[in-house]
Amino acid sequence: MKKLLVLMLFCYSISSSLAQQRNRIIETKINVKAPFGNYNITVPDFSKAVKLNIVDFGAALGNKEKTTTAIAQAISKAHELGGGTVVVPAGEWLTGKIHFKSNVNLHIEKGALLLFSADPADYLPAVHSSWEGMECLNYSPLIYAYKCKNIAITGEGELRAQMNTWKTWFSRPKAHMESIKRLYNLVSAYAPLNERSMVNDTANLRPHFIQFNRSENILLEGVTITNSPFWTVHPYLSKNVVIRNINIYAHGHNNxxxxxxxxxxxxxxxxxxxxxxxxxxxxxxxxxxxxxxxxxxxxxxxxxxxxxxxxxxxxxxxxxxxxxxxxxxxxxxxxxxxxxxxxxxxxxxxxxxxxxxxxxxxxxxxxxxxxxxxxxxxxxxxxxxxxxxxxxxxxxxxxxxxxxxxxxxxxxxxxxxxxxxxxxxxxxxxxxxxxxxxxxxxxxxxxxxxxxxxxxxxx
The missing domain is CATH 2.160.20.10 (Single-stranded right-handed beta-helix, Pectin lyase-like)
Structure with missing residues (x-):
């Protein structure tokens, strides 16, 4: 019995070690040459990471709630494993907001479309974000990473924002202007972040499509991004960012x-x-x-x-x-x-x-x-x-x-x-x-x- 227990523990140790090795994130360096001096960028390599298909976590075509939950659960699992690639397979997947965790690659396969909800309620509660250079609590970006390390969005698929609601927010009526005036004055007074909530019936401060906030070692590669409520890709207070081979089409306001x-x-x-x-x-x-x-x-x-x-x-x-x-x-x-x-x-x-x-x-x-x-x-x-x-x-x-x-x-x-x-x-x-x-x-x-x-x- 004791020998069997030792053998089981040994096998578990080997299995755990192999899993860690399989799921590890490799950090690679890219040397960038420039007239002001060369520098290195560290980016994650997910080639040895486990792949987690969102369908296995309950994602269903045309079902926003199930797909949103499945993506969140797959991201959490990849993070728990020490690293992983969350795979969005071919098909049109309706979803709400996506929040990253460290050591995760969101991979949009060829033929896959992540179609983001146009309901502002799907981007609550408010998160630590910014509006035209001023920090505030606002609607979550459609894809949001906060204080994350080693993250990626890759693939040949498409990320698309539905503009039904956001386009009605493009205009700047008096109520909206008063809200950004309030934010400007709060910033000028160095008011704390918790006093800068911009989520109300009048502010209508549109969220970014993708915001990498206070994050590092970031790769955005290959995808097509269509439409955006506000700025499309926003690396904010982040370092080591590589954005390559992406196509962006966005013709709304501040796009x-x-x-x-x-x-x-x-x-x-x-x-x-x-x-x-x-x-x-x-x-x-x-x-x-x-x-x-x-x-x-x-x-x-x-x-x-x-x-x-x-x-x-x-x-x-x-x-x-x-x-x-x-x-x-x-x-x-x-x-x-x-x-x-x-x-x-x-x-x-x-x-x-x-x-x-x-x-x-x-x-x-x-x-x-x-x-x-x-x-x-x-x-x-x-x-x-x-x-x-x-x-x-x-x-x-x-x-x-x-x-x-x-x-x-x-x-x-x-x-x-x-x-x-x-x-x-x-x-x-x-x-x-x-x-x-x-x-x-x-x-x-x-x-x-x-x-x-x-x-x-x-x-």
Whole structure:
């Protein structure tokens, strides 16, 4: 009997060890090269992790409650095992919110569609999120990761938001404006998070589609994302983020494609954007939020991407109070016929503070652009200009902007740089930045310090 017990314990030990080995997450490093210096990104590898099919946890086609519960249970099981891949098989799966846990890969197989509910009640209770650079308690993002490590969304399937409700929230009626005014004032007063609830009948602050919040070692690869209530992919206060080979189509209000905010060590590559707003917008908090959190967006490389529509290929700001530095966009294409304002647009105002430096762009091509290749503006306030007063003046130092080998067909200007006379912009270099047709002035420049370098070879 004793020998049998010893044998059973030995076999259990071997089985447990094998399970741990099978389910372990391998952390791999990607070396990213950039003109500001190379850096490494750590991402998870789930090739040795167990696969958990949501059908085995009770998911049923057309049944939102069963599928939502099954996905949550599969994520919990994968987490308990020390790592696992939650598989969404082919078919149309109606679901509510999805909340990640560490060491989980959500894999959307080819032919699979995760169709997210348009009922705001399915995204309650409120979670620690943000709205246009201000932290608050708001509706949960459709897919949400909070303080997670080693997570991924992969596959060849589709994530789609139903817009029936969200599109009615696009307008900004007085009640909505009063709510964001209240949030702005709470942020300015450094009110604690529990006083910043934005879930009520009037705020209608739409959730992000995907938010990686205070997380690390993140991979988003292969999937198609269609529609979004708000910003589509939002790495927030996160580090080690790789986003590659994804397709985004979102033409609602504030439908940026990818918004790295106060995030570091980011690689975005081989992605396709068809946006109602900026394709990629780098941010770092609004006003006191960025000053309080003191986390710049830093070390971000964007390469080999295609833009079909969007306000900008790359925007920096206007929420940039924590600072933005070390950004490189290279070898990207804006297709002819795209509706675009600028290729690169840096925007701030006297309330933001922060800083922008070490921004590089090279090997970009585009068709017609409604405005120009490079825009830098220091008085961009949108609705905030009349909604709330300036609480504290903090100007944004902007320097070391380098553009090289860029070609467009038709623009109003090559560069429009409107600095603040109280803190002029300096060190902007344009080399081989060309357009076939320039409708107005090649360069429109105000408030440069003496000796600023703006060089351009223009057709």
């Amino acid at each position: 940026d494609g990818i918004d790295p905010e106060m995030s570091q060590n980011v690689l975005i590559e081989n992605c396709q954007f068809d946006q109602g707003d900026d394709a990629i917008a780098i941010k770092s908090g609004r006003n006191p939020e960025g000053w309080r959190l003191k986390t710049p967006s830093k070390n971000i490389v964007i390469q080999n991407c295609t833009v079909k529509n969007g306000h900008q290929l790359l925007a920096l700001g206007s929420e940039l109070s924590g600072g933005i530095e070390n950004v490189f966009v290279n070898n990207c294409i804006v297709v002819d016929g795209a509706k675009l304002n600028h290729l690169i647009f840096i925007k701030t105002n006297e309330r933001m503070g922060g800083y922008v430096k070490n921004i590089y762009a090279s090997n970009l091509t585009s068709g017609k652009i409604d405005l120009g290749i490079l825009g830098i503006e220091t008085d961009v306030l949108y609705q905030w200009r009349t909604l709330v007063p300036t609480v504290k003046v903090k100007l944004t130092p902007i320097s070391k902007i380098y553009l090289e080998n860029i070609q467009s067909t038709n623009v109003k200007f090559i560069s429009r740089i409107l600095g603040d006379k109280r803190l002029p912009i300096h060190t902007v270099s344009l080399k081989s930045v060309k357009a076939d047709t320039i409708l107005k002035n090649r360069h429109i420049h105000e408030n440069f310090i003496s000796g600023s370098a703006v060089k351009s070879k223009v057709k």
